[in-house]
Amino acid sequence: xxxxxxxxxxxFRLKEELKQRLIELGHEVKDFGxxxxxxxxxxxxxxxxxxxxxxxxxxxxxxxxxxxIGMCIAANKVAGIRAALCWDERTAELSRKHNDSNILCLxxxxxxxxxxxxxxxxxxxxxxxxxxxxxxxxxxxxxxxRINKSD
Ligand code: RB5
Numbered sequence: 086x087x088x089x090x091x092x093x094x095x096x097f098r099l100k101e102e103l104k105q106r107l108i109e110l111g112h113e114v115k116d117f118g119x120x121x122x123x124x125x126x127x128x129x130x131x132x133x134x135x136x137x138x139x140x141x142x143x144x145x146x147x148x149x150x151x152x153x154i155g156m157c158i159a160a161n162k163v164a165g166i167r168a169a170l171c172w173d174e175r176t177a178e179l180s181r182k183h184n185d186s187n188i189l190c191l192x193x194x195x196x197x198x199x200x201x202x203x204x205x206x207x208x209x210x211x212x213x214x215x216x217x218x219x220x221x222x223x224x225x226x227x228x229x230x231r232i233n234k235s236d
Contacts, residue, residue, distance in 0.1 A: 086112050086113070086144050086145060086209060087112075087113045087115075087142075087143045087144050087145075088107060088112050088113065088114045088115070088143060088144070088145050088146065088147060088209075089114075089115050089117055089134045089137045089138055089142070089143040089145075089146045089147075090103065090104055090107075090114055090115070090116055090117065090134070090146070090147045090148075090149075091116070091117040091118055091119075091130040091131070091133060091134040091146070091147075091148050091149075092118075092119060092130065092148065092149035092150065092156075092193065093119055093124075093125050093126070093127040093130055093149075093150045093151075093155075093156075094119060094121070094122045094123060094124045094125055095149075095150050095151035095193050095194055096148075096149025096150045096151065096156075096191070096192075096193035097119055097120075097121065097122050097193070098122070098193065099149050099191065099193040099196070099198065099201055100116070100147075100149050100193075102198050102201075102202075103147065103149070103191075103201060103202065103205060104116060106202055106205075107205070110206075112209075115137075115143065117130060117133045117134050117137070118130055118133075127148075127150045127155040127156050127159060128155070128159040130148065130156070131148055131155070131156045131159035131160045132159060132160075132162075132163060134146045134147075134148055134160070134188070135148075135159070135160040135162075135163035135166045135168070135188060136163055138165075138166060138187055138188060139163050139164055139165040139166055144187075145187055145188065145189070145209070146160070146166075146168075146187065146188040146189070147188070147189045147190075147191065147205065148160055148168070148188060148189070148190050148191070149190070149191045149192070149193045149201075150190075150192070150193065151192060151193060151194040151195075152192040152194060152195055153170045153171075153172075153190040153191045153192040153193075153195075154170060154190075154192070156168070156190045157169070157170040157188075157190040160188050160190065164229055164230075164233055165187075165226070165229075166187060166188055167184055167185060167186045167187050167188070167222070167225070168186065168187075168188035168189075168190050169184060169186035169188070169189060169190065170190045170191075170192075171189060171190070171191065171204050171208065172192070172195070172196070172204075173200070173204065174203055174204055174207045176204075177189065177204045177205075177207045177208040177211070178207050178208075178211050180208065181208055181211035181212065181213060182211060182212070182213065182214045182218070183214065183218045183221075184218070184222065185213040185218070185219075185222050186208070189204070189205060189208045191204065191205070
């Protein structure tokens with residue numbers, strides 16, 4: 086799978102570890118920064134990754150900050166993005182099955198490397214269930230299109 090990944094300084098270490106694991110699993114991963122633990126602003130990275138996913142250049146995105154919350158808020162401002170903050174395997178699974186999430190947000194300061202790996206692996210293999218969930222996701226996407234048109 087083609088995956089865009091990004092983090093701020095608080096998610097940098099986890100990003101590096103996760104990126105390595107995803108490459109080992111055979112995924113094509115492009116890193117949109119940051120490249121050190123020097124402080125940066127998470128929205129800059131979130132918008133970069135979210136745009137890439139929204140434009141169809143990558144199937145999925147992964148964003149990591151301290152809690153995952155800031156990345157999630159920012160990424161969801163980009164049209165076509167359904168970013169999900171997941172903190173365990175169950176939320177990762179349901180964010181795919183029910184919400185068709187296309188960006189996974191993780192907290193580098195609140196998850197262990199092992200937890201983050203498991204969450205990511207479940208998130209990558211779980212398929213959207215469609216049916217009634219598709220109707221609900223469509224409502225969100227249609228609302229977003231109406232809002233953007235009235236700008
Ligand atoms: C950075 O200190 C921290 O605020 C950021 O990584 C993130 O947790 C924001 O939501």
